[in-house]
Amino acid sequence: MHGSNLYEGQKLALKYFTVAIVLFGAQLLFGLFAAIQFMYPNFLFGVLDFSINRMVHINALVVWLLYAMIGAVYWLLPDEAGREVVGIKLGNLAFYVLTAAVAVVVLVYLFIQIGPGKESTIWFITEGREYIEAPRWADIGIVVVVLIFLYNVYATVMSGRRTGILAVLMADLIALAGLYLAGMFYTDNIAVDQYWWWWVVHLWVEATWEVYVAAVGGYILIKTLNANRKVVEMWLWIEVAMMFGSGILGLGHHYFWIGTPEYWWEIGALFSALEPVPLVGLFVHVLYDWGKETGKGNKITNVPAFSWLTVETFGNFLGAGVWGFMHTLPQINLYTHGTQWPAAHGHLAFFGAYVAIMIAAVYLAIQGKAGLKELKMTKAGWWAITLITVGVLLMTVSLTIAAYVQTMVERGMYGATWEGFFAAQNNEWFWQGMCWRLVTGLMVIVGYIFLVYDLLTCTKKQPVQESEAEVAAAAA
Amino acid sequence: MCIEPCTDVVCSFWSRLNQGPMTLTITLHMLIILPMIWIYFDEKKKMEQGDIPEE
Amino acid sequence: MGKPSVWSSNRFWRRSATWVTGVSAVLLILLTFDSMSQMQMGTAQDIKNKVDKRIPSPVVINYKIDYQLSRKRGHEVPIIGGMDANGNSKYEEKEKFFGRDNYSEKEARELIHLGKLTIQAKNCMDCHTLLGNGAYYAPDLTKAWLDPNWNTLAPAYGGKEYAMATFLQNPPAMAMHERKMPNLGITKKEAKAVVAYLKFMSAIDTNGFPRNFGKIKGAVDAWK
Ligand code: HEM
Ligand code: HEM
Ligand SMILES: [Fe+2]
Numbered sequence: 001m002h003g004s005n006l007y008e009g010q011k012l013a014l015k016y017f018t019v020a021i022v023l024f025g026a027q028l029l030f031g032l033f034a035a036i037q038f039m040y041p042n043f044l045f046g047v048l049d050f051s052i053n054r055m056v057h058i059n060a061l062v063v064w065l066l067y068a069m070i071g072a073v074y075w076l077l078p079d080e081a082g083r084e085v086v087g088i089k090l091g092n093l094a095f096y097v098l099t100a101a102v103a104v105v106v107l108v109y110l111f112i113q114i115g116p117g118k119e120s121t122i123w124f125i126t127e128g129r130e131y132i133e134a135p136r137w138a139d140i141g142i143v144v145v146v147l148i149f150l151y152n153v154y155a156t157v158m159s160g161r162r163t164g165i166l167a168v169l170m171a172d173l174i175a176l177a178g179l180y181l182a183g184m185f186y187t188d189n190i191a192v193d194q195y196w197w198w199w200v201v202h203l204w205v206e207a208t209w210e211v212y213v214a215a216v217g218g219y220i221l222i223k224t225l226n227a228n229r230k231v232v233e234m235w236l237w238i239e240v241a242m243m244f245g246s247g248i249l250g251l252g253h254h255y256f257w258i259g260t261p262e263y264w265w266e267i268g269a270l271f272s273a274l275e276p277v278p279l280v281g282l283f284v285h286v287l288y289d290w291g292k293e294t295g296k297g298n299k300i301t302n303v304p305a306f307s308w309l310t311v312e313t314f315g316n317f318l319g320a321g322v323w324g325f326m327h328t329l330p331q332i333n334l335y336t337h338g339t340q341w342p343a344a345h346g347h348l349a350f351f352g353a354y355v356a357i358m359i360a361a362v363y364l365a366i367q368g369k370a371g372l373k374e375l376k377m378t379k380a381g382w383w384a385i386t387l388i389t390v391g392v393l394l395m396t397v398s399l400t401i402a403a404y405v406q407t408m409v410e411r412g413m414y415g416a417t418w419e420g421f422f423a424a425q426n427n428e429w430f431w432q433g434m435c436w437r438l439v440t441g442l443m444v445i446v447g448y449i450f451l452v453y454d455l456l457t458c459t460k461k462q463p464v465q466e467s468e469a470e471v472a473a474a475a476a
Numbered sequence: 477m478c479i480e481p482c483t484d485v486v487c488s489f490w491s492r493l494n495q496g497p498m499t500l501t502i503t504l505h506m507l508i509i510l511p512m513i514w515i516y517f518d519e520k521k522k523m524e525q526g527d528i529p530e531e
Numbered sequence: 532m533g534k535p536s537v538w539s540s541n542r543f544w545r546r547s548a549t550w551v552t553g554v555s556a557v558l559l560i561l562l563t564f565d566s567m568s569q570m571q572m573g574t575a576q577d578i579k580n581k582v583d584k585r586i587p588s589p590v591v592i593n594y595k596i597d598y599q600l601s602r603k604r605g606h607e608v609p610i611i612g613g614m615d616a617n618g619n620s621k622y623e624e625k626e627k628f629f630g631r632d633n634y635s636e637k638e639a640r641e642l643i644h645l646g647k648l649t650i651q652a653k654n655c656m657d658c659h660t661l662l663g664n665g666a667y668y669a670p671d672l673t674k675a676w677l678d679p680n681w682n683t684l685a686p687a688y689g690g691k692e693y694a695m696a697t698f699l700q701n702p703p704a705m706a707m708h709e710r711k712m713p714n715l716g717i718t719k720k721e722a723k724a725v726v727a728y729l730k731f732m733s734a735i736d737t738n739g740f741p742r743n744f745g746k747i748k749g750a751v752d753a754w755k
Contacts, residue, residue, distance in 0.1 A: 038668070041710040049713045050668045051657035117649030117721045128651030130665055164541065188640070188647045191570050191586050191735060194664055195563075230541065237544035241551045245508060248555035257740030258662045259585045261569050262483075263490045263500055265738070267562070270501040334742050338663035338671050406667075416741035418680040421670040422708055483604050485585055485736060486569045490562060508554050512547050519543040523535060528542060 006369065007078035009085030009156075014369060015095055016071030017362045019102075021452065023064035024355075026106075028445050030056040035441050038434045052113050055126075055133050056106065061350060062131055063102060068358035069212060070149055073169065075365050076219050077153060081160030087152045094148040101141045105134055122186055129193070131201055132183045139184050146177045164233035168215045168240060176208040191259030198254040205349070206275060206320070207247035213316070213357050214239040214282065217309060220360055221286065224306040225293040235285050242278035250275050256330045257337060265330045272328045276321030283313030302367050303377040304385070304458070308360035311389050315352020323348050323396065339406040340433075344399035351392040362455060370459035378461045380454040387447030395440040402433030575636040578611075581622050585736040587611060589639035592730050595626040598677055598744055606739025628730065629692055629723060639727070646728030649721040658712070661732065663740060669712065671741065676726075676733035679745050680707075695729070696722040 006014075034053040036043045044053075078085055085091060108125055115121030122128075123136045134142070150173060157166050183200035187193050218236050221227040252268025286309060290300075300306045323345035327336040336342075367375040406424040414420025424430055484491040494500040522528055537543045573584030578591070587609075594612035601608040601618050613624035625632040634642070650656075656665035659672050675681075681691040688694035698705045699722040702712035717725065 034668075045711065046713055049658075051654045051666070051713075054666055054668070055654065055657045114654055114715055115652045116716075116718070117645050117652045117724065119648065121652035122648070126652070126654055128654045128656060130656050133654070133657075164545075186648075186651075188644050189570070189572050189586055190647065190661060190732060192567070194662060195566065195570065197664075234539060234541045234544055237541060237548045241544065241548035244548070244552040244555055248552070248559055249504065251559065254664075255566070257737045258664070259570055259735045259737060261486065261488065261491065261566055261585075262738060263488075263494050263562075264566075266494055266498065266501045267504065270498065270505070334740060337740060338660040338665075338667070338673075340667055343667055411741065415743035415746050416671060416674075417745045418670045418675075418678045422710075425710070485583055488565050488569070490565055504558060507558075508551055511550060511554075515546050515550060516537055516543065519537045519540060519546070523537060523540065528540075 005371065007084050008088045009074045009078040009091070009152075010365070010368065012085070012088065012091055012095060013071040013073075013075035013365055015092075016067050016074065017365055019099055020064045020067035020071060020358065021362065021455065023060045023067065023102075025448060025452070027057055027060035027064060028441070028448055030054075030060065032438075032441050032445065035434070035438045039431075039438060048110070049113075052109065056109055058131055059109070059133060060106075065209075065350075065354050065358060068361065069209075071365070072216050072358065072361040073149075073153060073173070075361065075368070076216070077156055077166070080163050080166050080219070081156050083156065083160040085152050086155035086159060087148070090148050091152045094145045097141065098145045101138055101145075105138050108135070109133075119186070127186075129183070129197055132197070136184070139180070143177075143180065143184075146180070150174065150177060163229075164236060165215050165219055168211065168236055172208050172211045172215065176204065176212065179203050179208065194258045195255070195260065198251060202251045202254055203248070205353070206250060206272075207244055209354060210243045210247065210278070210316075210320075211240055213312070213353060214243065214278075216361060217282065217286070217312065217357060220305060220309050220357070220364060221289055223364060224300055224302045224309070225289055226298050226301070227289045227293060232289075235281070239278050239281060242274075242281065246271050246274035246277065253328045253330075253333070256333055269329050273325060275328075276317065276325050279313075279317040279321040283310075283317050286310060286313045299374070301373065302364055302375040304375060304381045304454075305360040305363040305367070307377065307385055308356050308363065311385065312352060312356035312360065315348060315356050315389070315392075317352070319345065319348030319350070319352035319396070323400075335407050335411040336403065339411065340399050340403035341407065344396050344403050347392060347399060348396040351388075356389075359451070363458075366455060366459060372459060372462060374462070375458065376462055378454055378458045380450045381458055384447050384451035384454050387450060388444050389447075391440045391443035391447055395437050395444070398433045398436035398440060400433075402430045402437075405430040405433070578622050581620070583620065583736070587731075587734050588636060589643045589727070589731050590634060590636055591734045592628045592639055592642070592727050593625055593632045593634055594622065595624045596676065596730065596734050598674060598733070604739070606742065607744065608739070609734045609736055611734055627690070628727070629690075629696075639731075642724050642727040643731050645721060645724035646726075646731075649717065649725050650728060653715040653717065662735070662737060668710070672729060672732070673735075673737060673741060674733045674744050676730045677745065692723075692726050692730070695726045699725055 030053045033044060033048060034050055034057055037045075037050045037053065074085065074091070112125055115125040125135055126133045127135060153170060153173060157170060179200055182196045185196070214236055218232040221232055222229055249267055250272035252264040253272040255264035255268055290310075294300070327333050327341045327345065363375065405427045409427055410416060410420040410424035414423055480495050482491055490500065493503055570586055572586050573582070573588040575588050575590045577584050578588055591611050597610040597614065598607050599610045599614060599618065600606070603618065609620070611620040611622055613621040615621050628634070650661070655661065655672070658666050658669040660667065661672050663671060663673060681694055684694040685691035688697055696719070699717045700719060701714055703714055706712070
């Protein structure tokens with residue numbers, strides 16, 4: 001495949017990836033501001049308060065991951081289905097509409113920030129609900145854009161090849177989109193509010209997104225290792241069974257303390273305790289295929305993509321599986337809920353499960369765009385993956401230390417009061433944790449700069465090789 | 477006897493299934509997993525009869 | 532390849548995945564119906580009839596609220612309007628809230644409606660946690676109404692609701708730590724509504740979260 005040989009769907013994918021990587025940068029920048037404020041609270045006070053920085057940080061995260069997820073689907077869809085994406089004009093239009101809407105939302109976040117306690121604020125400024133703060137008008141816009149996307153996917157698969165990977169993706173994307181609706185209403189009852197809020201947040205990251213990752217991970221394995229499709233697809237169905245089987249009722253681990261009935265203690269604890277199992281499966285599968293295929297003499301045709309996929313499987317297991325399990329039993333969650341624990345877990349889980357695989361997908365697209373048979377790791381690419389991965393790992397460790405202090409001091413010793421909160425925040429160990437978080441955050445940012453540089457230049461730095469087009473020309 | 481008194485705020489169907497350690501969750505897990513045994517034997521039968529279309 | 536096995540058949544796993552996903556989804560929906568029925572906001576009538584509700588009627592702002600260990604349930608529960616000998620709410624002892632203890636159901640609902648809208652419009656959850664969910668930059672607000680801190684400030688302001696409302700309208704002026712809450716332009720009316728919401732929220736039955744709230748300061752000081 002040469003540049004001009006890309007499907008239109010794949011060109012659209014490149015646009016999605018570009019915006020995704022830009023928003024990734026914004027995420028890191030605002031995360032940095034928030035981290036500085038933990039140590040120097042007067043930094044940007046009254047200009048960009050912590051709440052605003054944090055909101056932009058986590059919204060940029062969710063939105064760029066969604067962009068990259070849509071991008072990856074547009075990339076693999078024509079390849080898998082063996083035909084051009086149906087309704088590509090509409091798809092392009094949706095991309096520009098979505099991007100304009102995101103830009104407006106961000107400008108409003110930064111310059112208007114908050115509003116009076118009225119319905120109009122919910123409609124036009126912010127909904128004030130973590131992760132899904134986007135105002136109602138934007139919610140509706142997102143739903144329309146996603147409907148177009150789903151139409152593209154369904155219409156293409158219906159008239160093309162229907163592989164197992166596409167079958168899983170089709171079912172999963174419908175559920176993923178439908179769940180967003182659960183977060184689109186207002187109620188005075190904060191318990192009911194949070195009940196449905198978790199439908200979006202948990203059933204995204206611990207069910208539908210995980211299945212998405214399993215499907216796209218399978219595609220990347222086939223592409224980079226030439227793994228056996230039948231085996232990959234069998235694994236995929238097993239993963240789906242285990243992820244949905246544990247993740248759907250595992251939702252209960254958020255229903256321990258929000259005004260919900262007591263039976264959720266048991267349901268939430270024991271279903272969510274099984275959630276790490278499929279995550280072990282993922283990395284065992286990747287390592288197994290790696291050994292098997294390279295043993296057969298197959299070369300890895302895209303080293304950066306495969307490396308990021310490997311980081312994904314370990315990161316997913318560690319961040320979501322291990323760090324999630326650490327605080328998922330109610331006896332423990334009673335003391336860790338609402339502390340730095342979820343923050344430590346959230347960083348490694350989001351990074352490990354989603355960021356890493358999306359970067360892998362971008363590398364796959366970069367290779368395809370340049371029409372290279374093989375993509376090797378460059379020096380810059382090596383620095384990027386090392387700095388970002390080690391940075392996030394160490395950040396998680398720092399936050400975990402801070403989390404221990406907060407749990408012990410604020411919860412254990414002081415019984416969760418205002419005084420206890422500040423006693424923990426001012427504890428030396430907590431403070432050091434925050435300090436290291438800032439340092440490791442800078443490390444991630446340097447890694448990000450390497451990453452952007454590498455994405456822009458790596459295809460030009462490859463050892464000389466025949467492109468597929470040249471091979472074809474020579475044969476003719 | 478073995479039936480524990482319910483101490484929940486509201487004693488619904490689900491809280492009654494919750495009889496001490498793990499009864500509720502074991503019930504639900506069984507409900508989900510046991511029918512897979514039936515699926516297994518059904519597939520096995522079909523496989524032996526050779527009515528599985530080639531994928 | 533050897534004899535085909537069901538264990539390595541895609542069909543078997545596809546059917547299993549569909550089954551497992553389907554039943555889990557149905558169970559979640561059934562459980563959700565049950566939970567929703569238990570989580571509806573109570574009414575003034577429930578309070579009159581002394582019926583415990585997980586999320587009580589907003590008229591609880593007319594009552595004294597406390598958070599005490601329940602022997603029966605093994606953790607702390609909100610106690611509304613005084614505690615009887617069995618450790619249950621009596622729904623009797625009133626407490627003035629901004630000078631009144633006779634808010635009607637309608638008035639109380641209007642107050643907490645404005646309170647909740649304000650809480651969302653000002654984005655409280657991106658610094659604080661509410662029911663333990665949110666951000667970790669500022670204290671948990673689940674039981675903020677009962678925090679001993681406000682009892683110490685209360686006398687100077689003529690009651691803790693006044694102290695809290697004054698704070699909310701211009702937090703930097705009453706800052707107690709270097710890490711300050713910003714001025715969010717909360718009006719007097721909104722401040723009263725937010726405080727009403729906090730009082731109402733402290734009466735939600737959270738299955739004992741947070742544990743030992745405000746109880747063990749003495750133990751901490753004991754070794755000092
Ligand atoms: C990739 C998958 C996952 C991601 C991205 C993820 C992310 C998160 C995030 C960001 C939060 C904090 C939410 C907030 O801001 O309040 C959270 C909470 C939580 N997660 Fe995960 N998670 C994942 C998987 C898991 C798994 C597999 C488990 C259990 C084994 C788990 C257990 C928990 C628990 C118990 C909480 C609640 C913490 C609390 O509020 O007390 N997570 N997760
Ligand atoms: C430069 C690097 C980063 C810095 C300095 C940073 C800093 C922060 C800060 C200060 C918070 C607020 C925590 C609080 O509420 O107390 C936060 C939250 C969060 N960040 Fe980051 N972050 C960085 C990178 C990342 C990355 C790479 C990811 C995901 C892959 C991420 C995901 C999140 C999530 C999910 C939350 C919400 C956590 C929760 O509420 O539990 N951050 N981050
Ligand atoms: Fe969860």
